[in-house]
Amino acid sequence: MARVILALLSAAIVTGCASTPAAKPAEKAHAAPIPVSSNPYPSTYRPRKVAPTLIRGATVLTGTGERLDDADVLIVDNRIQAVGRALQAPADAQVVDGHGRWVTPGLIDVHSHLGVYPSPGVRGNSDGNEASNPVTANVWAEHSVWPQDPGFTTARIGGITAMQILPGSANLIGGRSVVLKNVPSVTYQGMKFPGAPYGLKMACGENPKRVYGSEKKFPETRMGNVAGYRAQWIEAQEYIRDQDEYQRKLAAGDKDPKPVKRDLRLDTLAGVLRGEILVHQHCYRADEMATIIDMSKEFNYHVSAFHHASEAYKISNLLAENHICGAMWADWWGFKMESYDGIPENIALVDAASGGCAIVHSDSEEGIQRLNQEAGKAMTVGRRAGLTITPEHAITWLTANPAKSLGILDKTGTLEAGKMADVVVWNHDPFSVYALTDLVFVDGVVQYDREHPTAPVSDFMLGQPSGPGVAP
Amino acid sequence: MRQLLSLLLAVGVIGSASADSFLIKNATVHTMSAAGTQEGADILITDGRIAAIGRGVQAPAGAQVIDANGHPVTPGLFGGLTHLGLEEIGLEPSVDDYALKLGNMRPEFDVTLAFDPASAVVGVGRVAGVTFAMLTPSAEEGRGNQPGGTIIAGQGSVVALDGAPTTYSRALFLDFGGDASGLAGGTRAAEFMLLKQAFTEVRSPKSLLPDDQRVLTPAGRQALGEFIGGAGVFVFNVDRASDILQVLAFAQKEKLRIAISGGAEAWRVSGQLAAAKVPVIIDALADLPGTFDAVGATLENAARLSKAGVRVAFTLDSTEPHNIRKLRQTAGVAVAHGLPWDAGLAGLTRVPAEIFGVADRFGTIERGRAADLVLWSGDPLDVTSLPDRVFIAGKLQSDRSRQTELRDRYLERVRNGTAR
Numbered sequence: 001m002a003r004v005i006l007a008l009l010s011a012a013i014v015t016g017c018a019s020t021p022a023a024k025p026a027e028k029a030h031a032a033p034i035p036v037s038s039n040p041y042p043s044t045y046r047p048r049k050v051a052p053t054l055i056r057g058a059t060v061l062t063g064t065g066e067r068l069d070d071a072d073v074l075i076v077d078n079r080i081q082a083v084g085r086a087l088q089a090p091a092d093a094q095v096v097d098g099h100g101r102w103v104t105p106g107l108i109d110v111h112s113h114l115g116v117y118p119s120p121g122v123r124g125n126s127d128g129n130e131a132s133n134p135v136t137a138n139v140w141a142e143h144s145v146w147p148q149d150p151g152f153t154t155a156r157i158g159g160i161t162a163m164q165i166l167p168g169s170a171n172l173i174g175g176r177s178v179v180l181k182n183v184p185s186v187t188y189q190g191m192k193f194p195g196a197p198y199g200l201k202m203a204c205g206e207n208p209k210r211v212y213g214s215e216k217k218f219p220e221t222r223m224g225n226v227a228g229y230r231a232q233w234i235e236a237q238e239y240i241r242d243q244d245e246y247q248r249k250l251a252a253g254d255k256d257p258k259p260v261k262r263d264l265r266l267d268t269l270a271g272v273l274r275g276e277i278l279v280h281q282h283c284y285r286a287d288e289m290a291t292i293i294d295m296s297k298e299f300n301y302h303v304s305a306f307h308h309a310s311e312a313y314k315i316s317n318l319l320a321e322n323h324i325c326g327a328m329w330a331d332w333w334g335f336k337m338e339s340y341d342g343i344p345e346n347i348a349l350v351d352a353a354s355g356g357c358a359i360v361h362s363d364s365e366e367g368i369q370r371l372n373q374e375a376g377k378a379m380t381v382g383r384r385a386g387l388t389i390t391p392e393h394a395i396t397w398l399t400a401n402p403a404k405s406l407g408i409l410d411k412t413g414t415l416e417a418g419k420m421a422d423v424v425v426w427n428h429d430p431f432s433v434y435a436l437t438d439l440v441f442v443d444g445v446v447q448y449d450r451e452h453p454t455a456p457v458s459d460f461m462l463g464q465p466s467g468p469g470v471a472p
Numbered sequence: 473m474r475q476l477l478s479l480l481l482a483v484g485v486i487g488s489a490s491a492d493s494f495l496i497k498n499a500t501v502h503t504m505s506a507a508g509t510q511e512g513a514d515i516l517i518t519d520g521r522i523a524a525i526g527r528g529v530q531a532p533a534g535a536q537v538i539d540a541n542g543h544p545v546t547p548g549l550f551g552g553l554t555h556l557g558l559e560e561i562g563l564e565p566s567v568d569d570y571a572l573k574l575g576n577m578r579p580e581f582d583v584t585l586a587f588d589p590a591s592a593v594v595g596v597g598r599v600a601g602v603t604f605a606m607l608t609p610s611a612e613e614g615r616g617n618q619p620g621g622t623i624i625a626g627q628g629s630v631v632a633l634d635g636a637p638t639t640y641s642r643a644l645f646l647d648f649g650g651d652a653s654g655l656a657g658g659t660r661a662a663e664f665m666l667l668k669q670a671f672t673e674v675r676s677p678k679s680l681l682p683d684d685q686r687v688l689t690p691a692g693r694q695a696l697g698e699f700i701g702g703a704g705v706f707v708f709n710v711d712r713a714s715d716i717l718q719v720l721a722f723a724q725k726e727k728l729r730i731a732i733s734g735g736a737e738a739w740r741v742s743g744q745l746a747a748a749k750v751p752v753i754i755d756a757l758a759d760l761p762g763t764f765d766a767v768g769a770t771l772e773n774a775a776r777l778s779k780a781g782v783r784v785a786f787t788l789d790s791t792e793p794h795n796i797r798k799l800r801q802t803a804g805v806a807v808a809h810g811l812p813w814d815a816g817l818a819g820l821t822r823v824p825a826e827i828f829g830v831a832d833r834f835g836t837i838e839r840g841r842a843a844d845l846v847l848w849s850g851d852p853l854d855v856t857s858l859p860d861r862v863f864i865a866g867k868l869q870s871d872r873s874r875q876t877e878l879r880d881r882y883l884e885r886v887r888n889g890t891a892r
Contacts, residue, residue: 120761314885335562345883380857381858433854465768
């Protein structure tokens with residue numbers, strides 16, 4: 001569905017002949033507009049058609065804040081058809097006994113480097129940071145994703161049905177992210193979440209200034225970081241102005257307006273200012289997040305989520321008032337100065353603000369396998385601090401809230417009729433360390449079945465001495 | 473067991489309370505000793521020690537009585553092999569003391585001299601129920617013209633998390649396998665070559681090479697000689713099955729007491745480990761081939777090793793100390809993947825104490841022993857449980873840490889809508 005937009009590229013062709021005596025000065029005519037695809041690497045993912053599934057008699061956390069006991073979930077044509085009690089199974093339905101089991105929406109990780117920093121972490125696989133320039137808004141993470149990363153499989157076993165793959169945080173502006181469905185595929189296009197908007201990875205604080213400052217390059221300081229972002233937004237504003245001017249002239253009947261030279265970096269930045277690309281900003285300190293919020297108002301864009309956000313609890317209300325989610329760990333802290341004030345209650349305190357949007361993220365091939373346990377820890381320490389946090393609420397930190405921050409809440413993230421049937425059946429209360437996934441559905445298709453595990457999904461694991469889930 | 477400093481200085485601002493008597497009533501006591509688990513039991517603590525365990529223990533006059541309501545009591549937990557008190561903040565060289573980078577082999581390097589028992593990181597571990605840990609040096613490769621470490625990272629010791637600088641027992645830490653080849657000239661084969669040379673220098677001092685061809689200093693020969701003589705356990709950090717077998721063969725030939733740490737593929741040689749009575753200290757969450765040495769990594773590592781009769785203790789893959797509270801979660805995950813629950817708790821208590829030769833001080837709840845124990849709100853291996861009381865050497869520990877101070881400063885602001 002590549003929407004072709006006119007515009008942008010010009011290779012000016014000189015007409016006329018310099019040798020003609022007494023001619024007027026050579027006139028420049030501009031080339032015809034070059035069509036530009038807005039979706040040049042489209043998703044090829046199409047879920048298989050499968051028989052309907054009825055999960056019967058389970059404890060269902062819907063992701064909308066509701067808990068339904070002894071309830072059914074009906075999946076038809078890859079979608080949630082109904083959630084409720086005593087649903088009728090179509091004649092051809094597979095029936096799953098849900099008694100004693102829990103059902104949740106598929107888990108979504110907003111911060112993963114699977115595929116771009118895959119296992120094994122050898123040099124030849126290190127594709128997550130284009131750390132050759134502090135601004136690489138021109139790169140797209142999907143062009144680094146290795147779909148054979150065995151981490152996709154282990155994440156799936158952990159109940160992850162979708163995730164945002166981000167560039168690393170070496171750069172002020174690291175590049176475009178991509179949202180993937182966690183399905184086996186030889187190509188990343190075969191995993192690409194249909195219709196998900198792109199994200200843009202940006203980074204505050206220590207990482208950019210360490211990576212470049214240690215080599216005496218810009219930026220060396222936090223003030224350098226902010227000057228670096230602002231210069232980019234100014235260029236993006238000019239790019240938009242010039243493009244709009246070009247379109248206005250075309251629309252006004254100008255036969256030969258001067259096109260704007262196309263620039264991949266500015267395409268992405270302009271996409272943010274136009275509201276089409278969502279900003280995901282790595283940022284630890286409260287004061288830096290407040291600076292970024294002011295900057296987003298200066299240039300009239302919205303920050304979708306602050307990631308890591310170790311000090312988000314200090315500005316919970318500010319984040320909530322600005323409709324910005326915090327994507328956080330349950331307890332990592334102290335691994336550098338800007339994370340020294342991290343506390344285990346961070347998630348619960350961001351959640352506790354009126355309108356707060358808390359997300360449990362991983363940034364880790366290990367953590368992504370256990371986002372449910374991370375939420376369990378956050379819920380437990382939040383309760384000890386005196387907050388009321390129910391399981392039906394805490395599940396939103398792993399489902400609806402990340403979906404919201406990725407712009408896909410209309411498609412997944414809750415168990416509501418009409419949504420993609422991304423569903424996990426757990427053997428136990430999912431917030432316990434003992435909980436295991438029994439079944440993981442992506443678009444209604446069983447992609448993991450604990451009773452019937454398949455051969456290693458990743459080609460890399462084939463023929464190796466052993467792999468996850470392979471018997472000795 | 474040596475007591476390097478038995479000063480028992482309570483240096484921490486947030487530290488020990490009093491040496492009063494306590495009676496914990498009606499607990500499920502996981503003694504981790506031959507006495508097993510006792511339901512509905514009472515524990516009397518006096519003078520820092522466990523004076524009685526059983527039903528119907530009477531509280532002496534003045535004892536504080538704590539009703540456990542049947543909740544679990546365990547020995548204080550192990551914090552793993554860690555830079556606790558050696559790394560206040562990552563990536564900050566001024567507060568990171570765990571890595572020696574002189575470029576030559578220095579087994580005499582004792583990282584415990586840098587231990588800060590008042591570190592805020594110690595308090596964060598303590599309120600989470602961690603009462604002892606193994607301070608561990610790390611070897612890092614040199615960069616550019618800067619020298620790095622070697623395959624012998626140095627010595628560490630067990631410490632308690634009570635704010636005292638006392639050290640218990642010694643261990644020598646070595647790095648082997650593919651990750652360490654950069655410490656040994658670029659090949660794992662040279663790891664054994666260099667270690668053999670060091671042993672030769674210790675064992676055959678009369679045939680010493682000229683100074684400039686030796687790998688050890690005189691102090692290094694002395695230190696390594698003490699370990700060869702049994703002063704402490706050799707801990708080999710190694711993942712690949714074939715490398716583990718090489719280490720076992722070396723240790724057998726040299727008659728060394730060793731433990732394996734890491735051990736991602738240890739289950740593949742579990743029979744040999746069991747026969748050699750070599751324990752393994754694993755990260756139970758390591759299930760991906762992060763390196764080619766760990767292609768066989770699996771969440772069932774602990775279960776398979778335990779089934780084969782190998783003693784399993786837990787550590788985190790990262791020696792970074794801030795999240796040692798996560799260690800009990802890793803034990804819970806191992807249990808969810810087939811390890812018996814008791815073996816999971818043992819790997820956090822008795823087994824590491826045995827491995828490091830401090831089982832007379834840490835790891836069990838027994839009459840006459842120092843009272844290091846934790847009363848839990850629920851299953852101690854589950855992420856939905858928290859400590860309700862932590863005792864070290866019979867002293868009730870504060871439930872405050874730098875993190876609880878931060879939490880409480882901002883909790884009220886969030887409630888009032890003023891956190892901005």
